Amino acid sequence: MSVAVVGGGLAGIAAAVALQEAGIDVELYEARPRLGGATHSFQRAVDGLPGTSSLTVDNGQHVMLRAFTAYRGLLERLGTAGGVDLQDRFDLRILTPDDRPEARLRRTVFTRALPRSIALPGPLHLLPALARYSLLTPAERLRAAAASLAMGRVDPDDPLADTRSLGDWLDRHGQDDRSRRYLWELFVTAALNCRVEEASLGLSAMVIKTALLGRSDAADIGVPRLPLGELHGRAAEKHLRRVHLKTKVEAVVSGTRLVVDGFPVDADAVIVAVPHPAAAGLVPRAACPDRGRWGGLAASPIVDVHVVYDRPVLDGPFAAVVDSPVQWVFDRTAAAGLAGSGVQYVSSVVSAAGEWIDTPVARIRDAFLPALAEVLPAARRAGAAEFFVTRERHATFRQGPGSAALRPAAATRLPGLFLAGAWTATGWPDTMEGAVRSGLTAARLCRRHLQGGHDR
Numbered sequence: 001m002s003v004a005v006v007g008g009g010l011a012g013i014a015a016a017v018a019l020q021e022a023g024i025d026v027e028l029y030e031a032r033p034r035l036g037g038a039t040h041s042f043q044r045a046v047d048g049l050p051g052t053s054s055l056t057v058d059n060g061q062h063v064m065l066r067a068f069t070a071y072r073g074l075l076e077r078l079g080t081a082g083g084v085d086l087q088d089r090f091d092l093r094i095l096t097p098d099d100r101p102e103a104r105l106r107r108t109v110f111t112r113a114l115p116r117s118i119a120l121p122g123p124l125h126l127l128p129a130l131a132r133y134s135l136l137t138p139a140e141r142l143r144a145a146a147a148s149l150a151m152g153r154v155d156p157d158d159p160l161a162d163t164r165s166l167g168d169w170l171d172r173h174g175q176d177d178r179s180r181r182y183l184w185e186l187f188v189t190a191a192l193n194c195r196v197e198e199a200s201l202g203l204s205a206m207v208i209k210t211a212l213l214g215r216s217d218a219a220d221i222g223v224p225r226l227p228l229g230e231l232h233g234r235a236a237e238k239h240l241r242r243v244h245l246k247t248k249v250e251a252v253v254s255g256t257r258l259v260v261d262g263f264p265v266d267a268d269a270v271i272v273a274v275p276h277p278a279a280a281g282l283v284p285r286a287a288c289p290d291r292g293r294w295g296g297l298a299a300s301p302i303v304d305v306h307v308v309y310d311r312p313v314l315d316g317p318f319a320a321v322v323d324s325p326v327q328w329v330f331d332r333t334a335a336a337g338l339a340g341s342g343v344q345y346v347s348s349v350v351s352a353a354g355e356w357i358d359t360p361v362a363r364i365r366d367a368f369l370p371a372l373a374e375v376l377p378a379a380r381r382a383g384a385a386e387f388f389v390t391r392e393r394h395a396t397f398r399q400g401p402g403s404a405a406l407r408p409a410a411a412t413r414l415p416g417l418f419l420a421g422a423w424t425a426t427g428w429p430d431t432m433e434g435a436v437r438s439g440l441t442a443a444r445l446c447r448r449h450l451q452g453g454h455d456r
């Protein structure tokens with residue numbers, strides 16, 4: 001029995017690992033010279049840094065949550081789970097540009113004061129954090145708490161929720177501009193790569209209910225300590241037995257036949273785990289008659305602004321930023337191999353970055369260096385030894401109203417042919433967790449097909 005997996009991003013890797021573990025022969029085909037897909041690292045030559053002439057750079061900062069159980073399971077299998085620093089409790093600093101005291105949202109942990117049995121369950125565990133959130137007035141905090149509880153009643157799978165935007169819903173629930181900027185935007189823009197006004201209500205509800213209103217530890221934040229290339233791609237290349245890099249699949253003829261390098265290749269089943277534009281061009285019409293609609297998922301960009309300062313400027317591993325073009329900042333020093341060098345490598349992530357995706361580096365520099373100095377006082381005296389920008393034009397699909405209706409299920413109409421990818425109907429946003437879940441679902445259906453069962 002053999003299965004061909006097309007695409008070596010996290011979805012394809014997860015599917016291939018699961019099938020290999022089940023004793024099935026897997027051939028993984030990846031067009032690029034490496035696995036990892038949208039999560040990868042590269043070397044950048046530098047000349048202004050002490051003791052090094054190159055820097056390990058990720059294509060974009062990636063963040064996980066404790067709620068990413070499938071993704072964490074994949075890292076365990078690849079042997080790289082230790083390469084992520086996961087908070088032992090949700091704790092987020094929020095910086096502002098005008099020297100206001102730093103704000104903080106932190107999950108309350110009950111120690112001896114309260115026995116474990118009466119520690120607050122989700123969503124009530126968040127109320128103490130919200131009650132102390134200094135960027136909102138007491139009245140705004142009350143309204144935000146009421147809206148959070150109302151969000152708990154939105155069904156993410158309700159087709160009506162897919163037709164509405166979060167912005168519209170927030171209007172109806174008394175969330176003014178300040179509450180949007182200082183609370184909702186912080187989480188939703190980062191999680192959905194979409195502005196609140198443009199975000200699907202259904203997906204927003206999914207994220208908020210899972211991360212913030214669900215298990216009390218679900219929102220604990222994890223940040224890679226290893227470069228993404230080591231965490232995913234290289235680890236998978238070692239783990240999987242049959243990986244074909246630089247091998248673009250040209251066509252999928254049926255559930256059992258591919259065309260690779262001009263030659264037919266037969267398998268007992270096929271999983272197509274490529275982005276939606278590539279998938280629409282690969283799978284036969286008979287498999288997915290609605291493949292022409294997938295283009296409606298479109299794309300949303302992410303831009304990362306990277307600065308290596310000649311001294312430390314950021315306390316702690318990361319912080320969110322409001323009232324600034326800078327949305328989040330991360331300390332990348334150790335992951336880039338610069339620990340102990342005296343410099344600090346800070347990356348600033350801009351989600352839903354339509355405004356910046358085509359902006360020349362010099363203009364981004366003119367905007368971001370002063371913006372960073374506004375929120376990081378130590379950066380005002382520091383020099384920028386390196387400054388560069390990474391851009392991902394197709395970072396995720398556009399997770400707006402109507403997107404859930406366009407996402408296909410894993411099973412297709414052709415027996416033995418399955419879809420995977422963070423853009424398919426996982427119920428999750430376009431994230432590493434969504435990608436891994438899609439791969440596991442496709443692998444499960446594939447096994448059932450090989451055992452002679454139904455494909456759905």
Ligand SMILES: Cc1cc2nc3c(=O)[nH]c(=O)nc-3n(C[C@H](O)[C@H](O)[C@H](O)COP(=O)(O)OP(=O)(O)OC[C@H]3O[C@@H](n4cnc5c(N)ncnc54)[C@H](O)[C@@H]3O)c2cc1C
Pocket residue numbers: 006007008009010011012029030031032035036037038039059060061062063064247248249250273274275278282302392394395396420421422423430431432433434435
């Ligand atoms: C800058 C950036 C920041 C992000 N931040 C986060 C974050 O903080 N947290 C989070 O959870 N997610 C984040 N994401 C999203 C996350 O990276 C993706 O959801 C996930 O990696 C998608 O995985 P995938 O396997 O579905 O697709 P991909 O990673 O796109 O993999 C598809 C693979 O298919 C290959 N391929 C395409 N066509 C062919 C062909 N014909 N033959 C063979 N191979 C082919 C491609 O080369 C690619 O390797 C971010 C994404 C980006 C770009």
